[in-house]
Each structure stands twice: as C-alpha cells, then as structure tokens.
Amino acid sequence: MYEILRKHIAQYITLDDVEFSQCTAFFTPRKLRKRGFLVQEGDVCKYAAFIHKGCLRSYTVDNKGDEHVLQFAIEGWWISDMYSFLTGEPTGYFIEALEDSELLLLDRQAYDQLTENIPKFERFFRLLLQNNLIATQRRIIAEHSKTAVDRYLDFLQTYPSIVERVPLRHIASYLGITPEALSRIRRELVNKENK
Amino acid sequence: MYEILRKHIAQYITLDDVEFSQCTAFFTPRKLRKRGFLVQEGDVCKYAAFIHKGCLRSYTVDNKGDEHVLQFAIEGWWISDMYSFLTGEPTGYFIEALEDSELLLLDRQAYDQLTENIPKFERFFRLLLQNNLIATQRRIIAEHSKTAVDRYLDFLQTYPSIVERVPLRHIASYLGITPEALSRIRRELVNKENK
DNA sequence: CGCGGGTTTGATGATGCTCAAGCCCGGTGG
DNA sequence: CCACCGGGCTTGAGCATCATCAAACCCGCG
Numbered sequence A, B: 001m002y003e004i005l006r007k008h009i010a011q012y013i014t015l016d017d018v019e020f021s022q023c024t025a026f027f028t029p030r031k032l033r034k035r036g037f038l039v040q041e042g043d044v045c046k047y048a049a050f051i052h053k054g055c056l057r058s059y060t061v062d063n064k065g066d067e068h069v070l071q072f073a074i075e076g077w078w079i080s081d082m083y084s085f086l087t088g089e090p091t092g093y094f095i096e097a098l099e100d101s102e103l104l105l106l107d108r109q110a111y112d113q114l115t116e117n118i119p120k121f122e123r124f125f126r127l128l129l130q131n132n133l134i135a136t137q138r139r140i141i142a143e144h145s146k147t148a149v150d151r152y153l154d155f156l157q158t159y160p161s162i163v164e165r166v167p168l169r170h171i172a173s174y175l176g177i178t179p180e181a182l183s184r185i186r187r188e189l190v191n192k193e194n195k
Numbered sequence C: 001c002g003c004g005g006g007t008t009t010g011a012t013g014a015t016g017c018t019c020a021a022g023c024c025c026g027g028t029g030g
Numbered sequence D: 001c002c003a004c005c006g007g008g009c010t011t012g013a014g015c016a017t018c019a020t021c022a023a024a025c026c027c028g029c030g
Helices: A003-010 A017-024 A082-087 A108-117 A120-145 A148-158 A168-175 A179-193 B003-010 B017-024 B082-087 B108-117 B120-145 B148-158 B168-175 B179-193
Strands: A028-032 A037-039 A047-053 A055-061 A067-074 A094-097 A101-107 B028-032 B037-039 B047-053 B055-061 B067-074 B094-097 B101-107
Touching (some): A047 A082, A055 A168, A101 A108, A108 A120, A120 B082, A148 A179, B003 B017, B037 B047, B047 B055, B067 B168, B082 B108, B101 B108, B120 B148, B148 B168
Antiparallel strands (some): A037 A094, A047 A101, B028 B101
C-alpha cells in the first residue's frame, strides 16, 4: 500500500524503516470514484492528498462559468490547495478525480505532527513547494514566450503519461486555449507528420 | 539599517531582540547601481536578496532575444532564483536593478546556518515560498481567464507602488503583452474616463 | 438503435502581434 | 542656452492567432 509513497519520499529525503512506518501512521487512505471531488470551491481544503493510484485535476471556474485547469496529478504526485490547507481559508478550487483513485490523505493536524516528529519532513515539504513553484514559474514564462503549438509539444514531452489519460479539453484548458484550438493544432501536427 | 527587514520578518514569525540580532549577522549588505545585475543567465545564483531600498526585476531572454519579466521587487521584498540558489545549478534568469538599490544578501551557507540556528526561519522561508507559489498560480489562472485590460487593471490595484517606478515596457512584459498593446490599452482607458 | 459527451470542422470576428514611423522629453555637447 | 540625439512611448496598417458559435461527427453505452 505504501510502496509508491516510500519511493516518492526517498527522492527527497532518506528515511529508515522505523521513521517510514512512523510516518505512514499519519496518512488516511481514501478512495474516490471517477467524477468525485476531494474539495469544491468554498470548502476548506482539509487535506494534502498523495495519489497512490488514479488521476485528478484541480481547476477554477471563472465568472463566465469557464473552467481553468491548474494542475493534473497521477500516481506518485500530490494534489491539494496548499493555500487553503495551510491557512484554513476556503478554497477557490475544485479537485476532481478523473479516474477511480486511491489517495493517502494528510490532514492539517497530521501534517503538523509529522513535521514535528520527523523534522526531515519540514525539508521534504519545502522541497515539494519549491519544485512546484519552479514549475509554475516556468509555465508562465512558457506561456509568454512560446506558441500554443510549442506548449502542446512540450506538454507531450513532459507529461506523456497524462496525455494518455485525460480528455483533450482538459489539456486545452491547462494550456490556456479552447478545445477547438487544440483540435486544430493536433490536426496540423499529423498533417506535417504525413509529408 | 535593519528596520525594514525586521518588520518584514515580523509579518510571518515572532523574534525576540536577541534572535533578531543573531539573524542580522547572516546578512551581507550590498549596493547595486541602476542597471547593475545581481545575477545573469548562466551564473549560479549565490544569494537570496532582501531589498532594503530600490527596485529590481527578474527576467529571462528567449531564443528570439525577447525578454520576459517574471517578477518585480521593491523595499521589503525578496528576489532571487530559488532554484539556482538552492540547487547550485546555473540560473536561466537575469536579476537587474531598475533603480540604485541597497540589498541584504543571504548566501547559501548563511541560509543553512540561519535555518539551523533559529528553526523558526525554516517556517519563515516556507511561508515565503508558499505565498510566492500561491501568487504565481493565481497569475496563471488570471492569464487564462482575464483579458489583457483586466490584468492591467488588476496590476494597478495590486502593485500601485510598482507602476509608478517601472517603465511601461517591463509591465507589458510581465503581463505577457507587447509595449504597443499596453499603450493602446492605456489609451482606451483614459478615453473611457473622459466620457 | 438511439442518445449524449467529447471531439472535430467551418465560418467569422476579436484580440494582440509585427513592422515602420512619429512623437515626446530629458540629457549632452557645442 | 539651444540644437541635437536617443530611448521610450505612441500611433497606424496589415496580419496571425486564437476565440466564438453552430453544426457535424464519432463512439461507447444504456
């Protein structure tokens, strides 16, 4: 049950067996069906969720009713609204399962105790935040410097395992374009291939 | 010399006088003239810089030679490439003074010692990262859900003190539009005002 | 078989980019 | 003190990209 979590953590900090089994005690397993929500706009996001199996997305809905995907996450990733989770303010995001999923949840109390009992986890979560920030900054620069075609190609390169699993319209939303535009981009790409 | 830093830190953690004077020992003051660089692309970003006075920007240059502003920072803010600073990898950014500026620099060793000697600072830097991530995520959503006009108006609201100090073309770059487009947006806005 | 969600296609229009030129203003040197 | 220069901002015309809206298509599922 915890192998994936263990491998994930090992990428950032080294834990012995005792520490790891201590740490697992803080997580609560939870299943989420396809189209189920971990949180919805207005909720307080009570959990940071590690994905053991499945696929989720976080997104906002603007005042025109259009969705904007912030993040995808699959096995071995985390998903949450860190802001709401850490401040207790209501979230502006929806976090939805795109497949039947199995999560390992960490609530705020567990998070505090975990970082207190095993201080290495303070570092661990800082590294997660840091990597997330770096990726998010790169995304902004990419959106300013690259065309939609190139951003789609980058996405294919960077997240091949996600492309296979999520509907195109969500990818379009992530890239900041309409489904129609993504459709046309894909058409052009196969056209070029066949020349 | 350290009042601004003290106020800034007090927003996130509480330090007594002893702790604060301990902490100041880790900082190195440095002046930077207008148009001077703290780091340039290819350098390792050796410092996290707290701005005591002045104004800086970080930006990348893409392969067409176009600049893309990632961040502005004025008194009471930090600027750095956290990625390069924390990993030791060369940075892809330029960090340039837009005015004569006075900085308080923290190098990697000082950073490590500071977080070790005064563990509250671990929390402090995590909060900084976290706030930065939240703001950066909002920026992506805003770029997907709002027009350039609205993003400019938001910028005026959110960073009035920066608008006064920074050339318009840098603001255009931050917003992801050309200087010409920003110029036209501003023209339309004053037209509307006068009706 | 027919329904419905997701994707594609087409036509049209808005938004912002590119390139080129002009304007404004502050700084410099005669 | 003034003429000139240059950088930054503005303006204009034409164009590319992508959004919008509406309709068709495709395919899995009841």
